[in-house]
Amino acid sequence: MNEIKCKTFVKSIGDEALGFLDEKMLILFGDMAGNGLENYSMRIDIPKCSSNVSVNDIFIFGKEKYTITAVGEKVMETFMQLGHCTLRFDGAKEAALPGSVHLLGKKLPEVSVGDSIMIISSGR
Template structure:
């Protein structure tokens, strides 16, 4: 499997747990809008090595989840803003254009230092 993307969580807003019940989390570079900043995990802005597609694997500290849908601006937002929402509901179509969807599973714990990879 080749590495599509890799990053590390370097910060966390005070309200990141607010979306755990909805089985989702939000990543953003250090330029997150003030209205979102408290709800986001902070990452560095990095490019992808290739396109993010359905069937690839999201790896969070060794916990692997198959990607089931990719929003039409998810990759663009990730590489330009460090912004992406990850939803653990197994959706086959992206209802939010800046999101990726992975298999319906319990969301792993995220913390400062968590490594996020996409492999495909």
Template structure:
């Protein structure tokens, strides 16, 4: 069973601008309007286990190895659907609400894309 599964409901007009910084922001449908412009809006869903280094986050069928997990990733994802994903392969979490994954090209996300953590 996946640790977490959700789907992209909407993409803010400025969300793609963060790709240059090797990052993306997920947020549930309750995101403040100004922030939602920079976010990929997701369905807020339950998390079934701990999110940890060594797992994968999968965007549609493209896996990314998780390299570090901020202290409040699980809490924020559960309550708000809000985390930042940084595609830089960092081994230590610099920010508490950020999930760090291997540094490779960012996924091609569209409305309806599926996200899983396994």
């Protein structure tokens, strides 16, 4: 059985946050977002993670599933402390930035307040 590694949900969506979907990107931030960052990000509860996120894990955003293709070196630190990471829906094999998670899927998510965000182990 696949282990749920992290789980949270979308609490609010900044006025400019969905504009990043044009660039195949979304920014997550916990309640610590300030200095205008809340306008460009989706606010989430800081997730409780049971283990590190890895390549080939499954990222579930609302109804859409993605395979994680790359994980930046600071993702777990920023995700668990600040609720922050940048989701890039480009299937890249190397992380563009230390706080980026790269995802491969069939389509971009349709984002709504209340959507669940889960990362589950690939079972590999």
